[in-house]
Amino acid sequence: MPELVASAGPARLPGSGPVLAGQVRYQLLLTMRNPRALVAGVALPLLLLVLASSQHTHLAVSALAGRVVLGVTLTAYLTHASGLVAAREAGVLKRWRATPLPRWCYFAGRTCATVLMALASGAVTVAAGALAYHARLSAGAALSLLVALTLGALAWASAGTAITAVIPTTDAAQPVLSLSYFPVMLLSGVLGAFSGAPSWLSTLLGYLPGQPTLDAVTRALHTTGTSLSLPGHDLAGWAIGALLASLRLFQWEPRAPR
């Protein structure tokens, strides 16, 4: 005897394309309404630019690159990961699992929205830097920057997703994320070269994602004409590795008892 409840037959569910586009729109809306995202991704790098402009009439490319990378990675890593932990622990992700939304659509939608927000943050910082210091960005530099920031944001967003697996509560998110972010970024030189580092530390930093991101953005900003400067294999490796790790480690269920 069939156990299926008779029905008129489910009509075709919306295709993955529209559903993914809807998720990206939805996640962008959430991020844009999140003041923390705007402060971390836009206000802080701009503030650091303003502070730099009050001290110098000329801004080194490396300094601009540092501020761009700071804004992009704060958005892609800190804001993205802390938002994920909060959503997971509040049961937001569990609710999504109860719907016919394909899991990969939620994951991809959230990551795409984060990358887009990070790119917007980078664009605002570069535009502000160019405006303040009357710098000109070549077409090659702009395109190279787009590639570097997209790959960098993807790497950091994926790393942020992966690390949420070891963050048990919303309260634990900020300490864990800050501790895993600021030392790496500061030692990598986002706010100025870190001189006098022991060789083992320099070697270690070369393996972490901060240095490759900063190098890729600095190279992109140095690009002239219409040539293209692609990020190194190290950043691409980080993006792929972190993405795979995030897919493996991503959790939908709250960790803390509710």
Added chain:
Amino acid sequence: MRAITVEHLSKRYGEQDALRDVSFEVLAGQVVALLGPNGAGKTTTMEILEGYQQPSGGTARVLGSARRHAGRAWRARIGLVLQSTSLDAQLTVREALAVYAGLFSRPRQVGEVLDLTGLTGEAGTRTGQLSGGQRRRLDVGLGIIGRPELLFLDEPTTGLDPAARRQAWTTVERLTADGTTVLLTTHYLEEAQQLADRVLVLANGRLVADAGPDELRTRGTLTRIRYPLPPGAAAADLPAELAADVDADVDADHGELLLHTTEVTAALRSLVGWAERHRIELDGLEVGPPSLEDAYLALINQLPGDPAAEQEVPSHA
């Protein structure tokens, strides 16, 4: 036609049995209430049926599917109103409903759901600014936006005021009139009485009753006698066999006689005799089967104790 078929279902968390050999069916179009004290296994049962948990033994088929993580088409046919979920606080009520509606092939109109849940006035309010009761109504709205064939309601009216609760009941009744099957858990026995065609009672991980609410009420041999004592009458004036059943907390001045007995005639004779002696009319006297709550409590209390079952069962393995 069966919407849910559960056969010999069991679930263990470590050494603890959360469910033991539970079997039941829910027919399409029925409203079934799953009752039981905390830790009885209600949430575990619901989460297995919803696909969140894997049983340790037995089978559970929901709309023909026994898979833990069933596909999109299956998900689109069920609606869930859970206790342990939340929404992004930055969305407005209308936006939240619209986003979820976009996942289904034949969703209800957002305006229709706003109307059904009584949230029309809050359509533009961000969900983070809703009261607890309004959020619960939005939970229900999100559960029904996809026009589900089967709706799981996990304590859907917890936190609602009496008026909002009755509105939620009306919503459920409108859904069931359209043929939606509903499995609900609740701690409000009047809710089960109002909504449910059948009541399943879980205790210590076992199914201890499966009956209609009225059948459960009349199944026992106890009869309920209720009589609010009039002014001037005191509990101490009653015959000793009745005085012990006066609940003084019900009425600070006089109290209320509430008695469950198998010896109705003797109890009534005693009460009538007392009333005649004191020239008191027995205004407000009620004699009848126990309420569903009485029947439920009697059922639970007669079960052998299981200290382990008194603990809350974790919702995740």
